[in-house]
Amino acid sequence: MALGEHAQRRALEQLYVANERGLYNAAYRYVWNADDARDVVHDAFVRLWRKRDGIEWERAAGLAYTIVLGLARNRRRALAIRRAFGFAESREVPAPDAALDAARLDAATRRCIDELPERLRSVLVMCQYSGLDHAQIAEALSIAAGTVGSRRNEAIARIRGKLEELGHG
């Protein structure tokens, strides 16, 4: 049965409150910036609101992640293009000497995540931050449930291997 607009609004806000942290963290691992990550999450909810009549709110968390990951990828590409043409400054912040090692490790980890192929990255961020089970993640990403675990393990192995290569093992 279709909900009234007021009930739909309440369902949307409940979905936001329940998933804000996970969605924000997933988006953050694409754009590496708090403002952009929050904007991506809000853009996703604006899209959900426009599609509200066709949404089953009880099962909409996976859809929210699907939209957030798609928008985060687009935002990341747009930022890369803007940086390439000098329209956006680099997000790299020089660290003080005391925090240099930690900053290097942090930068190396970001680079490892950035270098992951999309099929591994999306599974990793959803497993790490969404709180959804493998079946829900598989549904959101349109892959088999058994693939989620294997891709997650592959992503972690690649990150660990890369960090060891860089001397942070």
Place this chain on the structure above:
Amino acid sequence: MDELPDVPALRVLEPPPGGLERLRERLARPHRRWWLVAVPALAVAVAVLLVFVGRARAPLPTPTAAASALPDREVAGDGTFYWVASTPGATHARRPAISIDAAPTVTDYALP
């Protein structure tokens, strides 16, 4: 080995505060359908462009008959004068004959 290393880049972050309020503001803003303006503007621009391109490419008028030189012995006494036209008319107005006469008498008187 199936856990990620504990590094800041992978730790769970708290989203900036006030997210729900900002989302409510976003949802309260009217949804501007940019394409409602962009599509007609683009259509007008394309139409103007097509008109200009069409004009630039408009074919020059082509003669309906092969160019020919029409001899006319009445125009010049020595040799033959040719009227050249790509599309000669069916009829020609009769041109006055040219003749060479004695020069008119030159009068020489001063006006008062």
